[in-house]
Amino acid sequence: MRLGLCLIGTLLVSGVSPSQAQQTRSSGPRGSMFVEAGGNAGLLGATVNAEMLLSRRFALRAGAGVDLFSYTTIVPLQGVLLVGRGSSKLEVAAGVTIANEPARYSGNWHWDGTKPFFTGFVGYRFQRERGFLFRIGVVPLLWGYSLPLPWRAWPAVGIGTSF
Numbered sequence: 001m002r003l004g005l006c007l008i009g010t011l012l013v014s015g016v017s018p019s020q021a022q023q024t025r026s027s028g029p030r031g032s033m034f035v036e037a038g039g040n041a042g043l044l045g046a047t048v049n050a051e052m053l054l055s056r057r058f059a060l061r062a063g064a065g066v067d068l069f070s071y072t073t074i075v076p077l078q079g080v081l082l083v084g085r086g087s088s089k090l091e092v093a094a095g096v097t098i099a100n101e102p103a104r105y106s107g108n109w110h111w112d113g114t115k116p117f118f119t120g121f122v123g124y125r126f127q128r129e130r131g132f133l134f135r136i137g138v139v140p141l142l143w144g145y146s147l148p149l150p151w152r153a154w155p156a157v158g159i160g161t162s163f
Contacts, residue, residue, distance in 0.1 A: 028053070028056055028129055029053060029127070029129055029130060029162035029163060030052070030053055030163060031050065031051055031052045031053055031059075031163055032050075032051045032053075032059075032127065032133050032160055032162040032163065033048070033161060033163075034133055034135070034159060034160025034161070035047070035048055035049075035158060035159060036065070036135075036156055036157065036158035037156070037157050037158070038155045038156045038157060039076075039121065039154060039157075039158075040063070040065065040074055040076040040139055041065040041066060041074055042067040042069060042070075042072075043069070043154055043155075044067065044069045045065055045066055045067035045069070045074070046065050046066070046068075047065025047074065047076060048063060048064060049061055049062070049063035049076070049158070050062055050063070056082070057081060057082050058079070058081060059079075059080040059082070060077075060078075060079060060080070061076070061077070061078045061079075061080050061095070062075070062076070062077050063075065063076045070101060072099050072100060072101045072102070073099070073100045074097050074099045074100075075098045076096075076097040076098075076119055077095045077097070077098070078093040078095030078096075078120075078121065079093065079094060079095055080092075080093040080121075081093070087127055087128055087129075088124070088126055089126075089127065090122075090123075090124065090125070091121065091122070091125040091135060091137065092122055093119075093120060093121040093122075094118075094119070095118075095119055095120075096116050096117065096118060096119060097116070097117050097119040098114065098115075098116050098117075099115055099116075099117060100113065100114040101113065117142065118142045119139060120140050120142065121156065122138055122140070123135055123136050123137015123138060123156065124136055124137060127162050129162070130162060130163060131162065132161065132162075133158070133159065133160045133161055133162050134159055135156070135157070135158040135159075136157050136158075137155075137156055138153040138154065138155055138156065139153060139154050139156050140152060141153060141154065
């Protein structure tokens with residue numbers, strides 16, 4: 001887990017050179033922040049997410065949140081691909097979510113303690129160059145194959161800002 005966090009931190013710090021940062025300022029948003037309901041945090045959860053755009057099409061995302069059903073804390077870390085022109089885009093993301101179920105609620109999930117899961121996102125994203133951001137889509141449950149078909153993906157809705 002620490003190795004993954006160190007890798008993400010290194011990419012965030014060294015991923016954009018000063019010349020690229022100057023170009024990004026004049027040619028689109030450099031990052032964004034948004035609150036997401038559902039998604040990686042489950043049907044009754046929420047996360048706060050920050051993204052750093054490395055180009056117009058690729059970003060790194062890190063977040064923190066909680067599943068209010070089981071009080072499981074989560075930390076999603078994802079690479080994000082944005083496809084399309086203008087403000088409307090297809091968003092496809094993949095990465096890992098680190099989940100920690102508190103001992104007092106042990107048994108709500110099929111693991112105890114801390115566990116990483118592969119995660120993803122597919123959906124629509126509306127993002128102004130500077131300002132309003134809205135996204136809606138689904139997070140496939142890549143760890144829950146024993147669940148009935150409709151429950152293999154959780155809806156996600158996010159609202160925030162780009163800067």
